[in-house]
Amino acid sequence: MDKLKIGSYEFTSRLFLGTGKYPDLQxxxxxxxxxxADVLTFAVRxxxxxxxxxxxxxxxxxxxxYKLLPNTAGAKTADEAVRIARLAKASGLCDMIKVEVIGxxxxxxxxxxxxLKATELLVKEGFTxxxxxxxxPALARRLQEAGAHAVMPGASPIGSGLxxxxxxxxxxIIEEAKVPVIVDAGIGSAxxxxxxxxxxxxxxxxxxxxxxxxxxxxxxxxxxLAVEAGRLGYEAGxxxxxxxxxxxxxxxxxx
Numbered sequence: 001m002d003k004l005k006i007g008s009y010e011f012t013s014r015l016f017l018g019t020g021k022y023p024d025l026q027x028x029x030x031x032x033x034x035x036x037a038d039v040l041t042f043a044v045r046x047x048x049x050x051x052x053x054x055x056x057x058x059x060x061x062x063x064x065x066y067k068l069l070p071n072t073a074g075a076k077t078a079d080e081a082v083r084i085a086r087l088a089k090a091s092g093l094c095d096m097i098k099v100e101v102i103g104x105x106x107x108x109x110x111x112x113x114x115x116l117k118a119t120e121l122l123v124k125e126g127f128t129x130x131x132x133x134x135x136x137p138a139l140a141r142r143l144q145e146a147g148a149h150a151v152m153p154g155a156s157p158i159g160s161g162l163x164x165x166x167x168x169x170x171x172x173i174i175e176e177a178k179v180p181v182i183v184d185a186g187i188g189s190a191x192x193x194x195x196x197x198x199x200x201x202x203x204x205x206x207x208x209x210x211x212x213x214x215x216x217x218x219x220x221x222x223x224x225l226a227v228e229a230g231r232l233g234y235e236a237g238x239x240x241x242x243x244x245x246x247x248x249x250x251x252x253x254x255x
Contacts, residue, residue: 018207123147161188197230
């Protein structure tokens with residue numbers, strides 16, 4: 001498959017995988033390996049880097065194999081998001097950051113004003129910024145103008161598993177995008193992941209769909225194959241939909 005470029009980075013896999021909610025570290029490690037993902041994302045505020053007696057997923061993985069994408073989950077304001085990003089960078093984890101500024105605790109939808117502000121500030125500080133946003137095409141455009149290296153519109157609310165609620169708006173964002181579009185949040189099945197890629201998304205980020213599956217390792221493999229199939233299907237170009245049947249074997253010239 002063709003490589004995905006975000007800022008100065010290149011990735012072979014277009015599946016970004018979250019690292020939370022797994023039943024245990026071994027399952028998490030096996031699922032990550034089976035996913036084929038190059039990029040792993042995690043919440044900086046939920047990672048204890050100071051307690052040597054508390055194991056974390058970083059100790060279970062070959063970090064030369066993966067690119068870490070810290071996120072600012074838990075931030076309610078742009079200033080909070082910037083502080084979390086600086087902490088991640090100071091820890092030597094990565095200069096990539098996923099901006100996530102939640103504006104509502106019930107729906108976990110992003111705060112558009114604070115999200116845009118955080119993106120502007122972190123771009124100015126030299127971060128490679130991937131911004132989680134709603135499926136609002138106008139906001140996605142503003143984030144790109146602010147310098148975001150990728151926009152990450154949600155398919156549906158975080159962890160809902162509802163899949164793509166508004167494919168039309170996602171298609172608008174993708175058609176206008178000048179940076180990669182990574183569909184983030186709400187993916188529940190391999191079919192959802194494939195649909196996102198067939199719409200023309202450059203990648204998919206998911207967590208709960210794998211971590212909370214009955215068999216996370218098998219689901220990780222399913223998601224890898226779905227993302228690959230969806231990308232190939234998009235590049236191949238699907239046939240147009242028709243109201244009536246069209247014979248696959250032409251009748252012209254038959255005796």
